[in-house]
Amino acid sequence: MAKTILITGCSSGIGYDAAHGLTKAGWKVFATCRSEEDCARLRSEGLTSFQLDLSDPASIEAGFNEALARGRGRLDAVYNNAAFACPGAVEDLPPGALREIFETNLFGLHDLTTRAIKVMRAQGANGEGRILQCSSVLGIVGIRWRGAYVATKFALEGLTDVLRREMRDTGIRIVTINPGPIPTKIRVNSIPHFERWIDWKNSARREQYESALLKRLYDGSGKPDAFQLPPSAVTAAILKALEAPNPRSHYYVTGATHLSALIRRLPLRLQDWILSRA
Numbered sequence: 001m002a003k004t005i006l007i008t009g010c011s012s013g014i015g016y017d018a019a020h021g022l023t024k025a026g027w028k029v030f031a032t033c034r035s036e037e038d039c040a041r042l043r044s045e046g047l048t049s050f051q052l053d054l055s056d057p058a059s060i061e062a063g064f065n066e067a068l069a070r071g072r073g074r075l076d077a078v079y080n081n082a083a084f085a086c087p088g089a090v091e092d093l094p095p096g097a098l099r100e101i102f103e104t105n106l107f108g109l110h111d112l113t114t115r116a117i118k119v120m121r122a123q124g125a126n127g128e129g130r131i132l133q134c135s136s137v138l139g140i141v142g143i144r145w146r147g148a149y150v151a152t153k154f155a156l157e158g159l160t161d162v163l164r165r166e167m168r169d170t171g172i173r174i175v176t177i178n179p180g181p182i183p184t185k186i187r188v189n190s191i192p193h194f195e196r197w198i199d200w201k202n203s204a205r206r207e208q209y210e211s212a213l214l215k216r217l218y219d220g221s222g223k224p225d226a227f228q229l230p231p232s233a234v235t236a237a238i239l240k241a242l243e244a245p246n247p248r249s250h251y252y253v254t255g256a257t258h259l260s261a262l263i264r265r266l267p268l269r270l271q272d273w274i275l276s277r278a
Contacts, residue, residue: 002028004071005242006064008052008112009082011038013184014134017231018079018238019047025239027077030067034082054082054108055100064115074123077130077242078116079177080109083152085190087217088198089205090147097197098148105152109133110159120172127170132241133160137180140260141271143278145213164249175241179234180254181225191217227256 005022009015010031019031019042032052033039042049048070052063067075083105086097113131120129138146139153157176164174194217200209237251252258263271 001072001074002026003076004028004030004067004074005077005079006030006032006052006067006075006112006116007079007081008032008054008109010042010047010049011035013186014179014182014231014234015079015081016042018081018235019049020045021232021235022239022242023047027242028071030070032063032067032082052112054104054112057108057111060108060111060115064112068119073119075116075119075129076123077132078112079132079134079238080112081134082109083134083149083186084193085146085149085186086193086197087145087190087213088148088194088200089145089203089208092198092200092203092205093148094197097193098151100193100197101148101152102155105149106155106159109156113163117167117172121170124171127172129171130173130175130242130247131163132175132177132238135160135176135178137178137254137257137260139176139178140257140264141275143275161249173247174249175247176250177234177237177241178250178252178257180252180256180260181228182231182234182254183228184231187217187220225256227254227259229254 005027007015007019007029010019011033019029023029031042031047031049034053036051039049039051050063050066051059053059086101116131121127123129133156135156136153138150139157142150160174160176167174200206234253237253241247241251263274
């Protein structure tokens with residue numbers, strides 16, 4: 001039987017490419033999405049797809065149980081990819097916006113992770129399986145206007161680092177994937193969250209919103225991403241993390257993630273100077 005992997009957030013972008021790429025590589029992929037409409041589209045493309053919404057505990061339970069049923073009780077890997085952004089200045093983020101984004105980007109992800117660990121512990125003499133967490137270049141450094149997303153990814157990095165160290169005495173390997181600039185729908189998908197939560201017209205930074213963020217958010221204008229790679233570059237890193245006998249703790253996908261790791265080592269004042277211009 002082919003090895004099984006559950007992937008979240010497969011409607012587009014990184015998750016979509018990973019679902020197709022891993023299927024071609026011989027994995028039995030459970031490609032999950034929030035909406036049934038997206039799942040139906042993926043099924044029409046030959047994928048095994050069903051709903052799993054990380055913001056809904058009941059959906060997490062149902063989707064996870066569906067994966068176990070289809071995998072005959074076995075689950076070899078999980079790739080936690082689903083996440084969204086809520087752009088805006090930190091001083092303009094209401095608590096509700098942070099609660100909402102953490103519910104999906106961290107709490108729901110953690111729920112799915114702990115469910116998978118319980119199953120993987122029963123596989124093999126010392127447990128067996130791999131859990132891949134999709135962080136970001138923004139899990140390495142923080143950049144203006146992205147505070148809510150950065151907060152979730154920094155939290156994910158810390159939680160995953162501790163989990164990886166705790167699981168060293170088992171056969172379950174924990175890996176962090178750090179994509180950089182990858183062409184996805186995350187910017188477009190962030191617009192409803194921005195419009196719901198950010199009162200930019202009454203912000204002290206209204207002029208900055210109008211001159212910078214709004215243009216980038218609504219028409220995609222701004223500095224081009226010099227280090228941009230296609231989603232297939234992330235899929236290649238995922239395959240390495242899944243198939244390496246001893247996977248690395250982190251897989252940096254683009255030049256931007258490698259550069260950000262170097263910036264992270266600089267004195268804080270120099271970091272601030274560099275990143276405030278990003």
